[in-house]
Amino acid sequence: MTASILIVEDEPAIQELLAFNVNQCGFKAIQALDVMSATRLINHALPDMVLLDWMLPDTTGVEFARRLRADQRTRNIPIIMLTARTEERDKVMGLESGADDYITKPFSPRELMARIRAVLRRRMPEMSEETVSAGGVELSPTTHRVSAKGVKLDLGPTEFRILHFFMTHPERVYSRTQLLDQVWGDHVFVEERTVDVHIRRLRQALEPSGLDILVQTVRGSGYRFSPG
Amino acid sequence: MTASILIVEDEPAIQELLAFNVNQCGFKAIQALDVMSATRLINHALPDMVLLDWMLPDTTGVEFARRLRADQRTRNIPIIMLTARTEERDKVMGLESGADDYITKPFSPRELMARIRAVLRRRMPEMSEETVSAGGVELSPTTHRVSAKGVKLDLGPTEFRILHFFMTHPERVYSRTQLLDQVWGDHVFVEERTVDVHIRRLRQALEPSGLDILVQTVRGSGYRFSPG
DNA sequence: TCGCCGCTGTCATGTTACTGTCATAATTCT
DNA sequence: AGAATTATGACAGTAACATGACAGCGGCGA
Incomplete structure (x- = not known):
């Protein structure tokens, strides 16, 4: 029942850092260094969330996010964007592309986890509350x-x-x-x-x-x- | 904490008018010209209320309201419908779109604010200003x-x-x-x-x-x- | 501009209440 | 009766909460 989180990030150091933190918090990190392998992994099994770098070697993160949103099968997977810049323009574009949230590098592990949990919480239905x-x-x-x-x-x-x-x-x-x-x-x-x-x-x-x-x-x- | 109000209205002039009035009354207006961008904004952060035009270019307001009501996450957000003519009232009511209230254009800012406050008082007690x-x-x-x-x-x-x-x-x-x-x-x-x-x-x-x-x-x- | 002051978030430590396990008593079945 | 199963009371470990202390931040007036 632990959520699996697909991390798409080309920089190996940051990739590992993210994976470590994600695992540390009880989620299951699935790692991809580029969009192509990310696509393969998604075809194999749908993750519960995608952590997506803004800048990627082949396709940009925004483009990938757009594709995820276009496909019926992946439409509802929450996306959190990682961006290096803090300019409002990027934030807007990130959100326009359909991301649920964004986080600017550098970020603290705590903040990252808080955002992940917040997004998951927003997507997860509540349990029965009837008297x-x-x-x-x-x-x-x-x-x-x-x-x-x-x-x-x-x-x-x-x-x-x-x-x-x-x-x-x-x-x-x-x-x-x-x-x-x-x-x-x-x-x-x-x-x-x-x-x-x-x-x-x-x-x-x-x-x-x-x-x-x-x-x-x-x-x-x-x-x-x-x-x- | 001031209540944030998402305004979904395709006519720029009316959009601005609404936003101005909403801000004037101490709420925070969030603007969307169509359903698609409204959806994106909602995915990012839940508003405390939605002001929704009845006629919209892509999806109709009613359809959007229905979607909000269907989703567990957005189910409890109050909705106020804006309709162009009095005769639409019956439709709105009959279709049970799930709106909390409706208001017909043209409307006075005073009336609009009164309805917003009334709905907030009913649905989000902590947002109202009452003792x-x-x-x-x-x-x-x-x-x-x-x-x-x-x-x-x-x-x-x-x-x-x-x-x-x-x-x-x-x-x-x-x-x-x-x-x-x-x-x-x-x-x-x-x-x-x-x-x-x-x-x-x-x-x-x-x-x-x-x-x-x-x-x-x-x-x-x-x-x-x-x-x- | 600076220092004061109230508020905030975090941490370290103290306190409490719950948990899981066991030993033993009380059932129920054959 | 003997065996198997469940009931019960006691207890130590621990997770969850309470509390006090403190540094950082921001507003405000001097």
Whole structure:
């Protein structure tokens, strides 16, 4: 689920610097020294974003950006332009060519990362924010509040996520492994028995209102949320 | 933070007239003569509102409005439609283009501004200039004054903006990133932890009146203003 | 022009609350 | 009963947050 970022930059030193920073921040850097190889890489697999140098040996960055924007397949890939000059004219041209943002060299790694994240954030849809209600429990992701039979209750982050997942997937049994994947995230190494403990904590929080019965154990299989 | 308003209008004379009036009223006018450049501008930075001509050379205003509404990122931007004749009103309404309001040409600057303010008040509360009051705190954007339980208190500019944003968006939890976007501005590069510090300063200012409890920490998520 | 002062963003350090793991008790099944 | 599975309580490590200190910046008046 980590975003891949195609870096198109002919200067090897800057190329490496960019790749290092991008990788450092948890993205996957894909490197191209010119437009031709960039095109090949894009044909092979679409990146989630393109970091594009303004000046390139064969085609200019602006021209390449224009081509990306023209092609239906690549139209929606965000582009950040790297430009050496600070003149307003270049900025305008960069934006005219369809770049989402631009950054002038020299730049700090921090600023670069901030811009990358900002652009990705603008493009990425938000997760579900609907208030869920079932079996006397109400959970609102936006206010991050939970109430059982009208009484506010206090959950830790993990218990909150488990409950949210359960309420949006009621009645169905989930194994510990599935819960780890869904609630903790795919590639996390956590002991399976840890799930038990968090289920316990969730039940404890629901206990005062008597709604702990909604979280049911299915021996040999896992757990289930059953609003009845 | 002044609201930025994107004006999409192909007639240069009217474009300028609109821009002049918008700027005159303390907003920031961003100008586009057609849908294509409007799209580019929006990709770069989201405006707080769109003033949209009904008839445009390339895509019609309605079509553009529909696209804005379809995209998760732009869904919540208020739109005001400009139409040439009264009879278009029904069409605009009937087509459900998603506009928040419409205004027929010719229009008086006064009327235009009134509608802009009305829509902003409805859709972007923190942009309007009205005095907000919640949980014993009163904040007046125009005079830049804040009082807690009747006692006047003294805030720095940033703390003022945070509090204003919070008061116009109560109960909802905002991540540090979201707060940076909303209070600092879209592409400002500031360390996330800086938010903590300003929250601290805001709480410190509220402390004497005991209202610092209104600013709540939601561990793992962000902060929330809860007037109870 | 200079120095003062308030505001800002960052860092280092202190504090708190959550997490994951284990050991052990309590179930349930065969 | 014995085996397998789950419940529960305790605990240490740690991630997330709070707080205080500080240097840089910009505005403002002397």
